[in-house]
Amino acid sequence: MLRVEQLAPDGAAIKAAHGVAKPAKWKSFGRGEHLLWGECLGSGANPYQVRVDLTDAACKCSCPSRKLPCKHALGLLLLLASGATVPQASPPEFVQEWVAGRAKRAEAKETRASAPAGPADAEAQSRRVEKREARVETGLAQLEGWLSDVVAQGLAATRVQPPQFWSQMAARLVDAQAPGLARRVRELSELAVAGDHWQSQLLAGLSRLQLLIDAYRRIDKLPAPLAAEVRTLIGWTQAQEKLLERAGISDQWHVLGHRQSQEDKLRVQSTWLSGAESGRIALVLEFAVGSQPLSPALRIGQVIAAELVYYEGVPPLRAVIKQRIKDEPSRHVLPAAVDTKTLQTRFAALLAENPFVERWPMVLGPVKISIQEGRTYFTDLSGRRIAASPNLRHGWLLDSLAGGGPLAVFGLWDGHLFDPVSIEHSGQLFSLAHIGELPVLSKVA
Amino acid sequence: MSATDAAHRWNSIISLATLGTNRAQSAPDWPSEDLPLPAGTTERTLLRAAAVSYLRQISGTRIAPVAIAPEEPAPTVEGKLVSENAAWRLARMLNGEHRNLVPEWFALAARGGWVLPPHWLPVVLDRLQVGERVSATPVLGQRAVWLANRNPEWKVSGDAHQPSEERWVNGTLAERRLELAAMRAIDPAAARTWLQGTWQTDPPDARAAFLETILQAPGLSDLDEPFLESALDDKRKDVRTAAVECLCRLPSSALARRNLERLDPLVTLDAQSGGLLGKLKKRRLTIRLPDTLDKASVRDGVSAKPPAQHKIGERAYWLMQMVSMASPAHWCERFNCDIETFLDAALATDYATDLLLALCEAARRHRNAQWIKALCNRLLLGPDEVESQDIARRILPTMIVAAPTESRDAILGQLLGAARAHQIDLLQPALIAGEVGWSADTTQRAFKLLEELAMEETHSGAVVRITFADWGSRADVPTAAVAMNRLLSRCSDQSPWRNALEKLNASIEFRTAIRQELLT
Numbered sequence: 001m002l003r004v005e006q007l008a009p010d011g012a013a014i015k016a017a018h019g020v021a022k023p024a025k026w027k028s029f030g031r032g033e034h035l036l037w038g039e040c041l042g043s044g045a046n047p048y049q050v051r052v053d054l055t056d057a058a059c060k061c062s063c064p065s066r067k068l069p070c071k072h073a074l075g076l077l078l079l080l081a082s083g084a085t086v087p088q089a090s091p092p093e094f095v096q097e098w099v100a101g102r103a104k105r106a107e108a109k110e111t112r113a114s115a116p117a118g119p120a121d122a123e124a125q126s127r128r129v130e131k132r133e134a135r136v137e138t139g140l141a142q143l144e145g146w147l148s149d150v151v152a153q154g155l156a157a158t159r160v161q162p163p164q165f166w167s168q169m170a171a172r173l174v175d176a177q178a179p180g181l182a183r184r185v186r187e188l189s190e191l192a193v194a195g196d197h198w199q200s201q202l203l204a205g206l207s208r209l210q211l212l213i214d215a216y217r218r219i220d221k222l223p224a225p226l227a228a229e230v231r232t233l234i235g236w237t238q239a240q241e242k243l244l245e246r247a248g249i250s251d252q253w254h255v256l257g258h259r260q261s262q263e264d265k266l267r268v269q270s271t272w273l274s275g276a277e278s279g280r281i282a283l284v285l286e287f288a289v290g291s292q293p294l295s296p297a298l299r300i301g302q303v304i305a306a307e308l309v310y311y312e313g314v315p316p317l318r319a320v321i322k323q324r325i326k327d328e329p330s331r332h333v334l335p336a337a338v339d340t341k342t343l344q345t346r347f348a349a350l351l352a353e354n355p356f357v358e359r360w361p362m363v364l365g366p367v368k369i370s371i372q373e374g375r376t377y378f379t380d381l382s383g384r385r386i387a388a389s390p391n392l393r394h395g396w397l398l399d400s401l402a403g404g405g406p407l408a409v410f411g412l413w414d415g416h417l418f419d420p421v422s423i424e425h426s427g428q429l430f431s432l433a434h435i436g437e438l439p440v441l442s443k444v445a
Numbered sequence: 446m447s448a449t450d451a452a453h454r455w456n457s458i459i460s461l462a463t464l465g466t467n468r469a470q471s472a473p474d475w476p477s478e479d480l481p482l483p484a485g486t487t488e489r490t491l492l493r494a495a496a497v498s499y500l501r502q503i504s505g506t507r508i509a510p511v512a513i514a515p516e517e518p519a520p521t522v523e524g525k526l527v528s529e530n531a532a533w534r535l536a537r538m539l540n541g542e543h544r545n546l547v548p549e550w551f552a553l554a555a556r557g558g559w560v561l562p563p564h565w566l567p568v569v570l571d572r573l574q575v576g577e578r579v580s581a582t583p584v585l586g587q588r589a590v591w592l593a594n595r596n597p598e599w600k601v602s603g604d605a606h607q608p609s610e611e612r613w614v615n616g617t618l619a620e621r622r623l624e625l626a627a628m629r630a631i632d633p634a635a636a637r638t639w640l641q642g643t644w645q646t647d648p649p650d651a652r653a654a655f656l657e658t659i660l661q662a663p664g665l666s667d668l669d670e671p672f673l674e675s676a677l678d679d680k681r682k683d684v685r686t687a688a689v690e691c692l693c694r695l696p697s698s699a700l701a702r703r704n705l706e707r708l709d710p711l712v713t714l715d716a717q718s719g720g721l722l723g724k725l726k727k728r729r730l731t732i733r734l735p736d737t738l739d740k741a742s743v744r745d746g747v748s749a750k751p752p753a754q755h756k757i758g759e760r761a762y763w764l765m766q767m768v769s770m771a772s773p774a775h776w777c778e779r780f781n782c783d784i785e786t787f788l789d790a791a792l793a794t795d796y797a798t799d800l801l802l803a804l805c806e807a808a809r810r811h812r813n814a815q816w817i818k819a820l821c822n823r824l825l826l827g828p829d830e831v832e833s834q835d836i837a838r839r840i841l842p843t844m845i846v847a848a849p850t851e852s853r854d855a856i857l858g859q860l861l862g863a864a865r866a867h868q869i870d871l872l873q874p875a876l877i878a879g880e881v882g883w884s885a886d887t888t889q890r891a892f893k894l895l896e897e898l899a900m901e902e903t904h905s906g907a908v909v910r911i912t913f914a915d916w917g918s919r920a921d922v923p924t925a926a927v928a929m930n931r932l933l934s935r936c937s938d939q940s941p942w943r944n945a946l947e948k949l950n951a952s953i954e955f956r957t958a959i960r961q962e963l964l965t
Contacts, residue, residue, distance in 0.1 A: 014537070015537075015542055018542075019951065022954070024933065041938075144489075147488070147492060148486060148488035148489060148492075149488075151462055151465065151466055151488040151491050151492060152465055152466045152467045152488050153465045153467065154462070154463055154464050154465025154466075154467070154468065155459075155462050155463045155465075156463050156464070156465070157465065199459045199462070199463050200455070200459055203458070203459055203462050203495050203499070204495070204499045204503075206462075206492060206495070207492045207493070207495035207496035207499060208496055208499075209492075210489065210492035210493060210496060211492075211493070211496040214483070214493070340508055341507060341508075344506075344507055344508065345507075347503075347504075348503070348504035348505070351500055351503065351504050352504065355496070355500050368513075368516075371595070371596075379513060382510045383510035383511050383512060383513050384507075384508045384509070384510045384511075385508065385511060386508065396567035396571075396592070396596065397564055397565075397567050397568065399567075399592070399595065400563045400564060400566045400567050400588060400592050401563050401564040403518065403519030403521075403522075403563055403588060403591065404516050404517065404518035404519050404591075405518060405519075415503040416503075430564060435533070435536050435537060435540055436540050436541075437540070438536060438539070438540045438568060439568070440533075440536055440565070440568060441564040441565075443529050443562075443564070445529065
C-alpha cells in the first residue's frame with residue numbers, strides 16, 4: 001500500500017484513488033504475468049481503459065486526467081495491493097496494443113542510439129558545437145556584466161528586486177544554451193530572500209559564478225577532468241550512449257536515498273547509491289517533462305548487483321546504471337557514518353579538488369537531534385553541532401524517533417547546512433516523505 | 446593565515462558587497478600573497494576575492510564543540526506498536542480524509558492496547574484537537590509525554606482545567622464563565638460562594654450569563670436554592686428567567702412546589718373504574734384554564750402574553766407554561782397511572798398539541814428518558830398532517846439531544862422500529878442529532894427502512910439523499926457492511942440513490958478497514 005501511495009503525484013490523487021480502489025467501480029479487470037488492466041466506470045459513457053506494467057509501473061489510461069499515474073491506475077494498483085482477487089487472464093486487445101506500442105518505441109530508441117554517426121553527421125555536429133560555443137560565450141559575457149552590476153549596486157539592493165530580476169537572467173542563460181548556469185542563478189534568487197546569513201550565502205554563490213566564468217575562459221589550461229567538470233557545470237551534457245560504451249564499476253549497490261524535485265518544468269528523480277565493495281557513492285538522475293512518467297525508483301534499502309558507469313566529474317558522482325544484474329537482499333542500515341569534523345575535512349578536500357562543489361552526499365552519525373526556535377540541529381558525540389536547512393519540516397519526527405538516542409543520517413552537506421534524505425535508527429531505515437502537505441517518516445519495510 | 450583571520454576577511458568582503466562598490470569608499474583587499482591579482486574592474490576583483498575568501502573560510506574553519514547538557518532520554522516504547530499501514534491511515538485521516546472518524550480510531554486503538562510508533566507522534570500531536578487529546582493519551586504512550594516536555598505546544602492538558610480565583614475575579618466574561626464552570630465541576634459550593642461574592646457588583650449581562658453556566662455545568666442541587674430564589678427578584682428579566690430555569694429543575698424547590706399548587710387543581714384525571722369493563726375504559730383528563738395570573742405566578746416565570754407567532758389563547762398559554770415546568774414524573778405519581786395512560790388522556794383533550802409540546806419541554810428540562818421515549822413515539826405516530834409532521838421533524842432532534850446519552854440509541858431504535866419507510870426523512874435530523882454510535886439492532890432497522898425507501902424509485906419527494914452519508918460514522922460497522930452489500934447489489938446504476946449509497950458505503954468500508962488494521 002505504501003509503495004503505491006508513493007507513486008502518486010499528489011495527495012489529492014491518493015484520496016481519489018482510494019475512491020476507485022474497489023471492485024464495484026470496475027466493469028472488468030485482470031492481470032497477466034507482469035501486466036495489470038481494467039475498465040473503470042467513470043462519469044463518461046465509456047469506461048476508462050487502464051493498463052499498468054508491473055515491472056516498471058508504467059501506465060496508461062484513456063481518461064483525460066493530466067496526472068500521472070491518474071487515479072484510475074493508482075486505484076487499480078491499490079485494489080491489487082489490498083489483496084482483492086484479480087483474475088489471471090490473457091490481456092485484452094487494448095492492453096496488447098499498448099504493450100506492442102511500447103516495445104516499438106523502445107526498439108526505435110535503441111536503434112537511434114546504436115546507429116553510427118556518419119561523416120555528414122560529424123560535420124553538421126561540429127558546426128552545431130561551434131554555434132553553441134558562440135552562444136555560451138555571449139551568455140557568459142551577459143552574466144559577467146550582470147554580476148558586476150549586482151556587486152556595484154550592493155547585495156542589499158537585491159532583496160527588493162522582483163522575481164523577474166533573477167528569472168530573466170536565468171532565461172537568457174537558457175537561451176545561451178548554458179542551463180547549468182541558469183540553474184545556479186535561479187537558486188540564488190531563493191538565497192536573496194532567505195533568512196539568516198543571506199549575504200554570506202548570496203555572495204558565495206555570486207563569487208563562484210565569477211570563478212566559473214573565469215575557469216571556462218581558461219578551460220584549455222585546466223586538467224582534463226576538471227575541464228570536463230566545468231563544461232558540465234555550464235550545461236554541456238555528456239551523451240549517455242557514449243558513456244554506456246565504457247566499462248563500468250560492478251558492485252553491490254545499496255540504495256541510500258531517494259528524492260523527487262521540480263526544476264522549472266522538469267521533474268527530477270535523484271537516487272543515491274553506495275557501493276558495498278568500492279565504498280563509492282553514486283547519484284542516478286532521471287528526468288521527466290510535464291506529465292511524462294518517471295520509472296519507479298529503486299527502493300531505499302534495496303541492494304542490486306549492477307554495473308554503473310560514472311559521468312566525468314571531479315570527483316565523479318553522477319552515474320548511469322549500465323546493467324542491472326540481480327537483486328540482493330535488502331539492507332536496513334546505512335554504510336559507515338562520519339562525525340562532523342570528518343564531514344568538514346572531507347568537504348574541504350573536495351573543494352580543494354573542485355572549488356565548484358555545491359553539496360555532497362554523506363552519512364553523518366551517530367548524532368543526536370535537538371530543536372531550537374524551530375530549527376533542527378545534529379550534534380555528534382564530540383558536541384559539534386550543525387544545522388539542518390530552515391525549511392526542513394521533519395525535525396520533530398526525527399526527535400521523536402530518536403527519543404534522545406543516536407541516529408545516523410544520510411543527506412547532503414553544503415558546508416553550512418545538512419539536508420537529510422534518510423535516517424537509520426536501531427537497525428531500521430526511514431525516508432523523509434510526505435502525504436500531501438504532511439511531513440512523515442516512511443519506515444522501510 | 447589563522448581561521449580567525451579568514452573569518453574576519455570574509456566578513457569585511459561581505460560588508461563591502463552588501464553596501465555595493467558604487468558607494469563603498471575602499472577597494473577589496475586581495476586575500477592572497479600566493480595568487481597573482483588578476484586584472485579587472487573593482488567589481489570583478491571583489492567577486493574573485495570573495496570566491497577565494499569563501500573557499501578558504503569554508504575549508505579552513507571547523508565547528509567548535511560545545512558542552513551538551515545531559516538530556517533525559519525518552520522511556521523505551523512499551524506495548525504493541527500500531528502497524529505502519531494503520532498509522533498511514535491515521536495520518537491520512539488527520540490530513541482531512543474522513544477526519545470525523547479520528548476519535549473512533551483512537552477509541553479502537555486504545556481498546557486494543559495499541560501504541561503509536563514514535564516517528565508518527567509529531568504528525569498526530571500537531572493535528573489533534575484539544576477535545577480529542579484525552580482519549581488519545583493511552584495510544585500516544587509515554588514518548589508523547591517526553592516530547593511534550595521538549596515542545597510546550599504539545600503539553601498534555603489532559604487533566605481537568607484547574608480553576609483559578611484570580612482569573613475568576615479579573616478575567617473577561619468568557620474567561621470568568623470558564624473558571625466558574627471548572628470550579629462548579631470540582632466544588633459546587635465553592636463556586637456558589639465565588640458567584641455570591643461578586644454578584645452585587647456584576648453587571649446584569651454577566652449575572653444572566655453566570656446563571657446560564659450554573660444551569661449547564663454539573664452540580665446543580667437543592668443547596669443552590671436560597672441563592673437562586675433571591676435571583677427571582679433581580680431587576681433584569683434575563684436573570685430572572687435563568688433563575689426559573691434552574692429552580693424548576695429542582696423538584697423539591699419552593700418554586701416547583703408553588704407551581705404544582707397552582708397547576709394541580711386545574712388538571713384532573715378520572716379515577717380508574719372498578720371491574721373488568723372499567724379497566725378497558727379510557728380515563729379522561731379534564732383541563733381547567735386559570736382565570737387570572739397573579740403576581741406570584743409571574744415571579745415564578747409564567748409570562749402573561751404568548752409570543753406573537755404562537756397561536757394560543759392567553760389562559761391556555763399560562764397553563765402550558767406551568768405544565769412545561771413541572772416534572773413529568775409528577776403526573777404518574779399523582780394519578781397512579783403509567784405514562785401511556787396519561788398521554789392517551791392528554792391527547793384526547795382539546796389541547797392535545799399544546800399539551801404534547803408542553804410535556805416535551807418538561808421532559809427535556811428534566812431529562813427524563815422514559816418520558817422522552819414515550820413522547821418521541823407520539824410525535825412520530827402523530828396524525829399524518831403536514832403540521833404535526835413539521836412539529837415532529839423540529840422537536841425530535843431536540844428530544845434526542847436532551848435524553849441521557851446512554852438512552853439515546855434505545856430511543857432511536859424504537860423510533861426506527863415504529864417508522865414507515867417514507868418517514869425516514871422525518872427521522873433523519875433526529876438520527877444525526879444524537880452524537881452516539883448505533884447498536885447492531887438500531888443499525889439493522891435503519892438500513893431496512895433505507896432499503897425500502899431506495900427501492901421505491903418513484904418516491905423522490907424532498908428526501909435529501911446525500912445526508913444519509915452521515916449514517917456512515919454512526920452505524921454499527923459489521924451490520925452496516927452486510928446491509929450495504931445487499932443494498933448496493935439491488936440498487937441500479939441509474940438510481941438517483943446510487944451516489945448517496947456509494948458515499949455511505951465508502952465510510953463504512955473505511956471504518957471496516959480501520960478495524961482490520963487494529964485487530965488484536
